[in-house]
Amino acid sequence: MLSISKIAKRNIQRKPLRSFCLILTVMLLSSFVFIGSVLNVSLSDGAVSLANRLGADVMIVPSSYRFSQVEGIILTGKPSSFYLPDNALEEVQKLDLGIEKISPQTFLASFKMSCCSYPVQLIGIDYDSDFIIKHWLGKILSQKLREGELIIGNNIASDVGEYLRFFGQDLKVAGKLEKTGMAFDSSVFVDRATIEKLAYESERISAKRLHDSSSRNSVIMLKLKSGHDPEAAAMEINRVLGSRGIQAIFSKSFVNNMSQSLVFVSRAITLSLAVIWFLAVIIIGLLFALSISERRLEMGTLRYLGATRAKLTRIMLSEVLMISSYGAILGIFLGALVIPVINSRVIEALRLPFLLSSIQFMISAAIISGAFAILTGMLAALIPVLRAGRVEINDMLSEV
Amino acid sequence: MTEKRAEFHVKALLIIRHFCALEIFAKVCIIELIMRNMRNIFLKMNLALGFVLASIPFVLYPVCENLKPDGTHMNCFYTGIFVTAMGIIVVILSFAFAKKFSGMAFVLAIIAAALTWLAPNGIVNIAGENWKIALCSVSSHACVADTMPKVALIASAIIVSSFAGLILALIKGDR
Known part of the structure; x- marks a missing residue:
């Protein structure tokens, strides 16, 4: 007998291109959230480290x-x-x-x-x-x-x-x-x-x-x-x-200057994450809406054979959950590969202190990013899935 | 007499060339056959990219050839061996999983490709008693200027292709 998860799995396999695009979208979202959060915290830790280690009040350098x-x-x-x-x-x-x-x-x-x-x-x-x-x-x-x-x-x-x-x-x-x-x-x-x-x-x-x-x-x-x-x-x-030929630099001006740049970079990262999240919600929502409108006959048949509305909704939600989970796991894997690479580039590119976060923080960030990506996938697909579950059998079959 | 000898040499060379051409043709046919058996385009891409990666450090863009004043090899020589080994691993993985399409082939290929960048740049420390996977400290040296950028490019291509293959493997399952 086919269980809900098996039906969902078969649905994913039946449309590989659509599933590929959905997993890729969730993967990119998950990796961006993971990398963005680690970047934000590492830059902030770097600024704290700079402030703590610049123990001098005044630095005197050649003018x-x-x-x-x-x-x-x-x-x-x-x-x-x-x-x-x-x-x-x-x-x-x-x-x-x-x-x-x-x-x-x-x-x-x-x-x-x-x-x-x-x-x-x-x-x-x-x-x-x-x-x-x-x-x-x-x-x-x-x-x-x-x-x-x-x-x-x-x-x-x-x-x-x-x-x-x-x-x-x-x-x-x-x-x-x-x-x-x-x-x-x-x-x-x-x-x-x-x-x-x-x-x-x-x-x-x-x-x-x-x-x-x-x-x-x-x-x-x-x-x-x-x-x-x-x-x-x-x-x-x-x-x-x-x-x-002597000039004195007030040390705190270093930290203040850094803090301003840090706030700017942090806002830029948050803004790009918000844009990516918004795009991911739209792409996942649209792809699911299209997929559901294509499968009205299939859903009508399932309903005709005795599947309840709740079961239909559960099948589609399991499909979203599987796709989102695959994407989230792959995204974290990608993020874990990218973080060491960008670590060495950030100081050069941004001219900001960068202290890579602890492994404990990175594990927590990975879990939270994954959960966030899965929730986003579920949320984006929720409206088309619920709407499909509400439609009557006759409507589904007569439209086709 | 000398003319006959020269003619013989030319003939011998032609025969050798024919044999070489036949050998290359045979190899191409074998690779083609194996590739036809591969059920996934991304495995084929990994196979080709693995070959390129393996040939970068000593054939396409060789690492620094000079020895250190004490007669031993520079770190980049060992890095070259390491990159070649990783390239061969990617090729072997593509062959090994040619029939049974599995996500594991791609996960291992991603790790191997990532290591070709992470180890020489000191992020993953791989060293022995008298050797170390690292690059020369002088930016004008061949390993830093030529070899590593190309290695990074091919490794990135392997990673992208493997991620795509991995997604497909998850969709299709281990079939």
């Missing part, structure tokens, strides 16, 4: 660097070497800004040559005065970062204990950072003594001086005492030292 360039270095990690004028650190320290902590960092780009394992951004930190990176390193490094050792970002393909070569120097990997969603994932951290040595080797190999001045400070990070306004401090530095 030749525009805001967008510094933003680019922090987010995309394009290796760059740039330096502040001589005595910049001392001159900032002299100002009455209410400085609690001050620490310089040195940025050095490695070469695409055999002297270097990777073309990456090398960041030299002053381990004694540092108040940003040391805080993250504390979790992975039990002792002070020593000369000849390095800490690698999460994207660098190497492990603790291995050696990496930069400017002909073999340096031991002492630790690997957790994923940050920023350029730090593709950066390498060393102490001041090591970066000085690497800078010297870089000049020797390229036979070119890195900078006209003898300064090796690229960025100065400032943390102000409680009650001092970072924006006012940045303005004061720009007023006094602006003519010396």
Whole structure:
């Protein structure tokens, strides 16, 4: 005897092209919802990570660097070497800004040559005065970062204990950072003594001086005492030292700028999801309405043979449920393949911090997206199915 | 004497060519026969795309041929072997499921094709003691500039074709 599910299955098999289009529509809807939700949350997590990790109130960079360039270095990690004028650190320290902590960092780009394992951004930190990176390193490094050792970002393909070569120097990997969603994932951290040595080797190999001045400070990070306004401090530095080739950036402006872009991207994703959902509802609804009008004779015959209206409705709803389930499962499978690919492209394309969501969130997102796609399929087909169930046998047979 | 020898060489070459042509013809006939037995257009597409994928790293768009200063192969050489192996797997899957049309062939083909992109880009880590599936860090190297974009293109085509085949398999069932 044919059960409801068997009849539904046979109906699906009888019209392969229509079923193919319906499954494809639900599949695309399900994958877009899954990818969209993971993208939204990952971008939001990236912004939170950025805000948490930019521990400085004010960042001092060379004035030749525009805001967008510094933003680019922090987010995309394009290796760059740039330096502040001589005595910049001392001159900032002299100002009455209410400085609690001050620490310089040195940025050095490695070469695409055999002297270097990777073309990456090398960041030299002053381990004694540092108040940003040391805080993250504390979790992975039990002792002070020593000369000849390095800490690698999460994207660098190497492990603790291995050696990496930069400017002909073999340096031991002492630790690997957790994923940050920023350029730090593709950066390498060393102490001041090591970066000085690497800078010297870089000049020797390229036979070119890195900078006209003898300064090796690229960025100065400032943390102000409680009650001092970072924006006012940045303005004061720009007023006094602006003519010396120094510019101060108020760190929160980074986060504010990111938040605005994030809201825009998030709205764009939500809007496209709404459009896709609307289109999916229309396509599924129309295809089912057409299919039901084509099958009036079949339904009339079934009713004539004794099938109740409820049974007819159940057969059609099982058909929708099967199609929607197939589409939802395939859509999640597609989404799971696409997410790792877009992960690496988002930072480059959107210039926004991107921290891929946890596996638990992704599983929940996959289940919810699948359920949403199945419900959409059922909802879209509900009106034509209910209308078909209400029609009388005579009407069905006489129309044909 | 030398003329006769030259004539003999020409004849020998012609015979070899005929044999080669016959061999190619026979192979084409075998493939054609197998393809005729395949009940699904997407399996046929996977078979053709699998062949192309397998031949990219060492025939069509070869990976970097230079050795490292210590005489060992660069990572992209192992990536080439891996991509070729995945291409062969796609071909074998198409043959294996030629008669009994099943969604499993497509699921496995999707995974194999996806791995050809995910592993070299470090998203799925596949490495041994002295080897690793990865690409060169220099963007101008052949593996990054030529091989990988073509691999990504063919892998995407396999994924699209396999998804379509998978939908059809779900509709028709394991028949």
